[in-house]
Amino acid sequence: MPMTDQAEQQPFRDLLVGSLPKLRRFALSLTGSRQRADDLVQTACMKALAAQGDWRQETRVEAWIFRILRNAWIDEIRHGAVRGPHADLADHEDAATTDGEAAVMSKLTLASVLAALDSLPPEQREVMVLVCVEEFSYAEVASMTGVPIGTVMSRLARARQKFAGLAGI
Amino acid sequence: MEKPTDTELMAYADGELPAPLAAKIAEIARADPDVQRRIERFRAVRAQLAQTLQPLAEEEVPEALRRAVLDMADGQTAADPRVVAFAPRVRPPAWRAWQVGLAASLLLMLGGVAGFLAGARQAGEGARSVAAVGSHVSAEIARHLSSLPSGSDTGIADAHLRLIATVLASDGTPCREFEVDSTGTGRTSTGIACLRDGSWFLDIAVAAQAAEGGFAPASSFATLEAYLLAIGAGEPLDAAAEAQALSAATPAD
Structure with a gap:
């Protein structure tokens, strides 16, 4: 070694x-x-x-x-x-507001945001978090996920539109 | 400029456009409230997400996790391969052993696994049909390991076999990850078998109480990851490479 x-x-x-x-x-x-x-x-x-x-x-x-x-x-x-026990935060922190897609999130809590992220396909979820939360550039995310920058952008746009719909933004 | 696309507006909102294009979008947005509203929407999602998740990065890192990472980093100089305390879940010795050297890692893991398997054998019928670590797998499992593609699953005696992935060790030996869910006992055994001289040997297995839905908990996954790291396994093979690697297997019975 x-x-x-x-x-x-x-x-x-x-x-x-x-x-x-x-x-x-x-x-x-x-x-x-x-x-x-x-x-x-x-x-x-x-x-x-x-x-x-x-x-x-x-x-x-x-x-x-x-x-x-x-x-x-x-x-x-x-x-x-x-795929085991999964949404422990959603279960414990504010279970009442985590109806997933059905619920319009009037107030965005940690659990409701995590539930919304969970409803995105994994490839959209990761670009969403890497750009919007961790503040990596599109180019960095393209390199991290091994896809072209155009793919990062289209995934990110779809993820944000879906999230906006869920969050009532 | 024609009406900007959503992707362009998003890139503008994120400050990712080159200056000349950004200037054009800004001009269009000033004249078109709809464009302005779409830009704001992209910004709002980002701001909401960042704001809501911000506190997570300010949380104190659990001492057990911090300690485990420091211990792994310092592992080369540590003489005492004690198990990292990470209550309440079991931390296999592999966490500490991975850097101590291949031979030591294998011995530690096999010792731990023998214990796991002994327990599994007492607990349920299904575990008996796998194998003891270090020996051949059963003829039935060997047949499936040689023929079934990863991603597929099949019933075996008293249990359910799921093929996870095929990797090549650094010396080119094909190895397969698989899971066995024992019917009725709630136990899941996750194992890695490697093909040597036409026979499948069980190199490592971890028995665990299955999580909901019959999947092994993440900590057993981590044990296998440590083992794959120790044998220098590459990325999982794609379907064609897997078929090629498995063609070295002779029918087990």
Whole structure:
């Protein structure tokens, strides 16, 4: 197993720990569940540490780690593992307002936003969160998701229109 | 300029348009309330989403998660491969072991899995039909591993077999992820079997109480991910590459 020089490793470790709050938010907005989100973050960190030699300084480290987390999430979907108990936030925080598509969200709560995100197809959900919440550029998102920038834009436009309909915006 | 498309208006709202085009859109929007309203709608969705999810990034990271990441990062120098405390769910040793070296990782995981399987065997009929770790899988499962494409599932004795994916280890060995749901016991075993000299060997298996809907919980998925990382597995093969990789399998019976 290749040994990384300690002097190089410390900053990476600190970068990783420093990005945990945003990684958790991203994971939660993808999965809708705190438990799954923290598992996903841990898996992504494990993979990032194993692959840290692949990180190129010219890429923002956040974009690189977000892509790893996003890929781990896609793997999980493929694996079927995400289809267990799911919307724990929607269940517990304000169950009364989470009728999904049927409910017009008069007041946007965390749970209702997560429920609306959950109603989007995964490929729309991820671009929506990466651009609107995590503030990545279209080009960064195209590179993270491996699709052309035009595809990112059309997914994002569809996601926003659907969300606007749900939220009554 | 013709009436701008939704995608153009969205890119304008996001500040993603080159300056000359942005200037044109701004001019059109000043003259056309409908265009202005569409731009505002894109902005409003972004603002609502960002505002609502903002507090999540300000939450304190749970100490168990922070500790687990630090421990993984420091794993190369840590001598004590103790299990990371991550109550209440089981954290397999793989979390700590992945960096210690391949041999150590395998031993730790196999030790842990033997325990899991022993429990599974007592608990239900279905687990018995899989195999002990390190040995051949049953002839019935071997036949399905050799022939069924990933994404498909089939009934086997007292259980349900689901083929998840095929990957190649760094030495080119084809390995398959699969799940076995034991009928009636609520147990799901997730495993990875690898094809060596024409036979399928069970390299790792994790037995877990199935979540609702018969799927393994995420933590067992993480264990398999650690194993795949340890054997240098690449991305899952597509259907054609999978068929090619499986052509090395001889009929198991």
